[in-house]
Amino acid sequence: xxxxxxAKKLGISHTTxxxxxxxxxxxxxxxxxxxxxxxxLEQGYLRLDPHAQTxxxxxxxxxxxxxxxxxxxxxxxxxxESLCGIQQVLFQKRYRFVFLxxxxxxxxxxxxxxxxxxxxxxxxxxxxxxxxxMEEMRANVETLQKxxxxxxxxxxxxxxxxxxxxxxxxxxxxxxxxxxxxxxHRDIALLAGSSRAPDTQQSIQQYFLFFQRLGVERSAxxxxxxxxxxxxxxxxxxxxxxKDRGITAIVSLSDSMALxxxxxxxxxxxxxxxxxSVIGKDDATFASNMCPPLTTVRIPMxxxxxxxxxxxxxxxxxxxxxxxxxxxxxxxxESAAPAISTKSKGGEIExxxxxxx
Amino acid sequence: xxxxxxAKKLGISHTTxxxxxxxxxxxxxxxxxxxxxxxxLEQGYLRLDPHAQTxxxxxxxxxxxxxxxxxxxxxxxxxxESLCGIQQVLFQKRYRFVFLxxxxxxxxxxxxxxxxxxxxxxxxxxxxxxxxxMEEMRANVETLQKxxxxxxxxxxxxxxxxxxxxxxxxxxxxxxxxxxxxxxHRDIALLAGSSRAPDTQQSIQQYFLFFQRLGVERSAxxxxxxxxxxxxxxxxxxxxxxKDRGITAIVSLSDSMALxxxxxxxxxxxxxxxxxSVIGKDDATFASNMCPPLTTVRIPMxxxxxxxxxxxxxxxxxxxxxxxxxxxxxxxxESAAPAISTKSKGGEIExxxxxxx
DNA sequence: TGCATTAGATCAGTCGCGAAG
DNA sequence: GCTTCGCGACTGATCTAATGC
Numbered sequence: 001x002x003x004x005x006x007a008k009k010l011g012i013s014h015t016t017x018x019x020x021x022x023x024x025x026x027x028x029x030x031x032x033x034x035x036x037x038x039x040x041l042e043q044g045y046l047r048l049d050p051h052a053q054t055x056x057x058x059x060x061x062x063x064x065x066x067x068x069x070x071x072x073x074x075x076x077x078x079x080x081e082s083l084c085g086i087q088q089v090l091f092q093k094r095y096r097f098v099f100l101x102x103x104x105x106x107x108x109x110x111x112x113x114x115x116x117x118x119x120x121x122x123x124x125x126x127x128x129x130x131x132x133x134m135e136e137m138r139a140n141v142e143t144l145q146k147x148x149x150x151x152x153x154x155x156x157x158x159x160x161x162x163x164x165x166x167x168x169x170x171x172x173x174x175x176x177x178x179x180x181x182x183x184x185h186r187d188i189a190l191l192a193g194s195s196r197a198p199d200t201q202q203s204i205q206q207y208f209l210f211f212q213r214l215g216v217e218r219s220a221x222x223x224x225x226x227x228x229x230x231x232x233x234x235x236x237x238x239x240x241x242x243k244d245r246g247i248t249a250i251v252s253l254s255d256s257m258a259l260x261x262x263x264x265x266x267x268x269x270x271x272x273x274x275x276x277s278v279i280g281k282d283d284a285t286f287a288s289n290m291c292p293p294l295t296t297v298r299i300p301m302x303x304x305x306x307x308x309x310x311x312x313x314x315x316x317x318x319x320x321x322x323x324x325x326x327x328x329x330x331x332x333x334e335s336a337a338p339a340i341s342t343k344s345k346g347g348e349i350e351x352x353x354x355x356x357x
Numbered sequence: 358x359x360x361x362x363x364a365k366k367l368g369i370s371h372t373t374x375x376x377x378x379x380x381x382x383x384x385x386x387x388x389x390x391x392x393x394x395x396x397x398l399e400q401g402y403l404r405l406d407p408h409a410q411t412x413x414x415x416x417x418x419x420x421x422x423x424x425x426x427x428x429x430x431x432x433x434x435x436x437x438e439s440l441c442g443i444q445q446v447l448f449q450k451r452y453r454f455v456f457l458x459x460x461x462x463x464x465x466x467x468x469x470x471x472x473x474x475x476x477x478x479x480x481x482x483x484x485x486x487x488x489x490x491m492e493e494m495r496a497n498v499e500t501l502q503k504x505x506x507x508x509x510x511x512x513x514x515x516x517x518x519x520x521x522x523x524x525x526x527x528x529x530x531x532x533x534x535x536x537x538x539x540x541x542h543r544d545i546a547l548l549a550g551s552s553r554a555p556d557t558q559q560s561i562q563q564y565f566l567f568f569q570r571l572g573v574e575r576s577a578x579x580x581x582x583x584x585x586x587x588x589x590x591x592x593x594x595x596x597x598x599x600k601d602r603g604i605t606a607i608v609s610l611s612d613s614m615a616l617x618x619x620x621x622x623x624x625x626x627x628x629x630x631x632x633x634s635v636i637g638k639d640d641a642t643f644a645s646n647m648c649p650p651l652t653t654v655r656i657p658m659x660x661x662x663x664x665x666x667x668x669x670x671x672x673x674x675x676x677x678x679x680x681x682x683x684x685x686x687x688x689x690x691e692s693a694a695p696a697i698s699t700k701s702k703g704g705e706i707e708x709x710x711x712x713x714x
Numbered sequence: 715t716g717c718a719t720t721a722g723a724t725c726a727g728t729c730g731c732g733a734a735g
Numbered sequence: 736g737c738t739t740c741g742c743g744a745c746t747g748a749t750c751t752a753a754t755g756c
Contacts, residue, residue, distance in 0.1 A: 002476070002726060013741045018728065030739060044469070047504065049476030051408040051417065052726035055746045060408065062455075072441035072659075080437050084429035091458040096474075098419075098455045101448040112401070117453075119359070119406035119747085147404065230642060259646045285587060286641070289616045291648035302429075359747060370720045375749065387718060409747035412725045476726080 001045040010036050021048075050096070054120050063090060063097045063312065064121040066114055068107040068140060069129035073099070076228075077256070077282055078155055078301060079127070085305025086125065093313065095122070107132035111140045115147070123312045124149060128156035130228055133196040150315035152308045157198045158323070164315050166308045166324045168299055174330040176279040176297060177210050180249045184339035185277060189222040189240060191233055191252040191261055200225075203253055222247065226257040233260030241268055241276075248339050249277040255284040258294055258335075273337035283331050293333035300326050358402040367393050378405075407453070411477050420447060420454045420669065421478040423471055425464040425497060426486035430456070433585075434613070434639055435512055435658060436484070442662025443482065450670065452479070464489030468497045472504070480669045481506060485513035487585055490553040507672035509665045514555045521678045523665045525656055531687040533636040533654060534567050537606045541696035542634060546579040546597060548590055548609040548618055557582075560610055579604065583614040590617030598625055598633075605696045606634040612641040612653055615692075619647060630694035640688050650690035657683050 003021070007014040012033065019026055020037045029037075040046075054060040065086070073079045090097050098121070102113035107129060118124075126144055128137050137156050141163060144151050152164040159165060172178060180188055190207050192200040204223055211218040224240055226233030233252070241247060241264065252258040258280035265276050272278055272292055280287060280296035287294040307324045315321065360378070364371040369390065376383055377394045386394075397403075411417040422443070430436045447454055455478065459470035464486060475481070483501055485494050494513050498520060501508050509521040516522060529535060537545050547564050549557040561580055568575040581597055583590030590609065594617065598604060607622075609615040615637035622633050629635055629649055637644060637653035644651040664681045672678065 003728095004726070014727080015729080015741055015743095016739085019740085022728085028739065033739080044500070045503070047472060047476040048474045049412075049726055050474045051411040051477045052746090053474070053728080054408040055406075055412060055748095056726080056728040058746070072444050074431065074437035074440045074444070080431035083431045087429050087431070087456070094458045094460075096455055096457050098453055099444070100453045101451045103451070115404060117405045117407045117410070119404040120408045143401075146402070256642060259643060262646055284643075285613060286616060286643035286646070289619055289643070289648075290646055360749095361747070371748085372720055372722095372750085373718085376719090379749085385718065390718080406747055409725090410749080412727090413747075413749040415725070 001047065002049070003046070006037070006040055006046055010040060012036075060120050060122050061095050062121050063095055063123045063125060063309075064114075064118055065097055065099055065125050065127075066111060066144075067099070067127040067129060068102075068110040068114070068136075069127075069131055070104055070110065076130075077254070077284060078299075081301035082154060082305030082308065085302040085307070086309045087305075089306050089309035089313070107136040108139055108143075111143060115143065122150070123316045124151040125308055125312060126151055126153050128154070128198065130194055130197045134198045134201065136196075137198065150312060152312045152315065154304065154308045155199075157202060161323075162321045164311050164321045164323075166304050166311060166326065168304060168326050168328055170297070170328045174297055174328045175206075176251045176281075176295075176330065176336075177207060179330060180251065180277060180279065180336060181210075183249075183277070183336060185249040186339070187222075187246045188249045188251060189224065189244075189247045191224050191226050191237065191250055191257050193226065193228045193253050193257075195225055200253060203251075207251075226252070226254075226260065228254050228257060230256050230260040230263075233257035234264045235260075237261045237264035238267065241265065241270070247276065249279070249336065252278065252280050255280040255282040255287050255294065255296055258287075258296070259290070262290060272335050274340075277336040277339070279336050287331070288333060290335070292335050295333045295336040296331050298329045298331050300328070358404060359406065360403070363394070363397055363403055367397065369393075417477050417479050418452050419478050420452055420480045420482060420666075421471075421475055422454055422456055422482050422484075423468060423501075424456070424484040424486060425459075425467040425471070425493075426488055427461055427467065433487075434611070434641060435656075438658035439511060439662030439665065442659040442664070443666045444662075446663050446666035446670070464493040465496055465500075468500060472500065479507070480673045481508040482665055482669060483508055483510050485511070485555065487551055487554045491555045491558065493553075494555065507669060509669045509672065511661065511665045512556075514559060515680070518680075519678045521668050521672050521680075523661050523668060523681045523683065525661060525683050525685055527654070527685045531654055531685045532563075533608045533638075533652075533687065533693075534564060536687060537608065537634060537636065537693060538567075540606075540634070540693060542606040543696070544579075544603045545606045545608060546581065546601075546604045548581045548583050548594065548607055548614050550583065550585045550610050550614075552582055557610060560608075564608075583609070583611075583617065585611050585614060587613050587617040587620075590614035591621045592617075594618045594621035595624065598622065598627070604633065606636070606693065609635065609637050612637040612639040612644050612651065615651055615653070616643075616647070629692050631697075634693040634696070636693050644688070645690060647692070649692050652690045652693040653688050655686045655688050657685070 003017050004014045007017045017037060020029055067073050100114040100118060102110040154166055158167055177188060208218055224236040226236050250261055252261055258278055261278055265272055270276055280294045283296045283298035287296050304326055311324055360374050361371045364374045374394060377386055424430050457471035459467040511523055515524055534545060565575060581593040583593050607618055609618055615635055618635055622629055627633050637651045640653045640655035644653050661683055668681055
C-alpha cells in the first residue's frame, strides 16, 4: 500500500494523506478526514518507500558501509565489534545502513564497484581491510574524496588532516613487546597478519625499531604471517618453533591467531608461559578462557564504531574534518611470565636500563 | 554526478547517456558520441542512484534484514555467522542488503517500526531472536505475510508449510542429553538462554520429555537461564552448583555460556570432565581451545544463511514456499566423559536399556 | 528506409502554492 | 480571513514512442 492507494481508497488526494503522515496533529485537516485516515492506517497496510522518500527529500537517512574485501565481513572481529557501535548510534538517529555488493578483485576494484551504485546515501564509513595495502587504502580514500561526500575512515593508519578518522593508539604501557622485554624476554617472535596489511607493516617496523634502539639487529626470520586466521597461525608457529628453539615469547596481532599459536605450542610439548609467553590482540570474549588465560591488547572496537558514527553525523552536518583518538590497553592475564634467565640468549642487551627504552 | 549532468556536460540528451550505460555496444549511438561518453565516464565521476533506479525499475536489487531485537546485532554468533552466508549469496547476485532502524520496545514493536519504511525492497529475511517469544515470532511472521512480499524465516521453530524457512534439526546422534546419558550421566543440568526464547523452551521440553520417557520426573530446579551471555551463565552455574552437588553434567545452549560455566566450575575447585561434564552449542572457533576442549553441537550457521538467501531468491522468482532442513552435529572433544558411577544418584534408571531411548 | 537522437511519461513520495467553501 | 483540501511540479533513472535528417 502506498500513499496514493490509501488516498484513492478514501476518495481524497494524496496530499491530504501525506499531510496527515507528516503531522497527525496538524490543524490543516478536518477531524472527520483525520479519523478516516487514521482508521485505515491502523490496519497497518501502509509501507512508505524509502527510495521514493530519498529521491524527494534529497536525503536518504541511510549510511553505506564500505568494506573493500572479498571474504565475508562478519567473520572479522574488527568488523562485527565496530558495527555494534555503529549500529547503536545510527539506529538511535533512525538511520538505516547498507552493505553494497561488488564483483571481486582487489580492494580498489571492489570499492569502485560498490561506489558505482552508491549515489544518494547521506554518508559513508570506509574500512581498512586486511588485504589492502597502504597504497590501496590511500587510493580508496582519494576515490571517496573525489565525490565530495561525507565519510569517515576506520581501521586505517593516520592519514591527512582533512579526513575524518577514528584512530586507535598504543601507548607505551600497552606495547606488548616492551612488556615482554621488561619481563626479561629477548627472543621475541612476531605473529603478524598479512604482509600487505598496514597494521602488520607498522607492527613489524616497530618490532625492528625497538631492538634497533637497543643496539641489536633482528632478522626477519622471527616474523610469521598468519593471515589473521587460526589455522594458518598454528602451522606457521609450528614451523618456526621447530627450527628456532631460542624463542621465549610470541606477540600475535590477533587473538584468533593466538588460538592457533596455543595449539602449536602445546603440540610441541611446550608450556605457556613456562617455556613460551604469548600475547594476543583484541581481547576477544574467549581470551580469559584460554589456558592459560591470554594476556592481550584490548582494542576498544565497539567504542571506535560508535565514535565513527558520531563523527559521520558531524561530517554530514557540515563540520570540518577531524580525528578521534582512542587508546588500546594491555590486559594482563597469565600467558606472559618472566623469562627464565637461563633461556635468554640475548645476553648482549641484558645490561640495558629498561627505563630508557 | 548524475546521468543528466553528464548529458548536459556533453550537450546531449540524458536518454543517449542512459542508452550507452545500458549497453555500451549498442548500435543506436554513433561512434563519436560513444567516444565522448566513454571518455567522461572513465573519469569515474558518475554514481548511479540506487533509490532512483529502484523507483523506475520497480525492483531494488536490495534485501532487508529484519532482526527484531534491541541489542546490537553483531554480538550474536548466530547473526554474524548466518550473515556471512547471506552475504556470499547476495553479493554474488549483485544484491545489497540493509538493516532498518527501530525505536525499541518489544520484538513486535521493533518489527513494526522497521517495516514502516520498508517499501520497495525485493525481499526480506526475518530472524527469530533471543528475546522474542513464540507468540511474538508468529505475530511477526503474520505481519510480514500480510504484505504479500517474498520473505524467508531464519532461527525459528518450524512454522506453517506456506512459509519459506530454513530449519536446523538435531538428529538423535547430536542430542547432547542422550549422549551424556549414554556416558552414564543421570544428573544433568540445563544451561538455557532466556525463558521466552523458543529454542530454550524447546530444549527444556525435550529435557523433561527425555527423563519422562525413562519414567523419571525431573524438577525445574536444574534449569538455569544464562541469557546467552557468559557472565550471567557463570553466576547461574555458580549458584546452582553450590547448592546442588549431585549434578554431574551441564548442557549449555551456547558456547559463550559454556565459557561462563567453565569459569564457575573451576572457581568451585571442580574439574572438567572429571567432576562435571559440559556440552556446548555452536562450535565456536574457540571451542577447541578451551580447557578441556569443549564437546559441542555444531550448528551449520553459515550454510543456513546461504540457504536462506537462496530460498529468498526462489521466493522472489515466484516459487511456492518450502522448507530447507539442515542438521546439527555433535563435535566430540574432551569436556564430556563417562560419569563416575559412585557419583551417579540416578540409580533408579540405571537398568534402562539405552538403545530403546 | 534507416540511422542517430530525444521528448516525455513513469515510479512513490514531498511540498509550494493556490482554491473552494 | 480562515479552514480544509488538492493540483502539479520535482527528485533521478528507466524506457517507450517518436522525431529529424
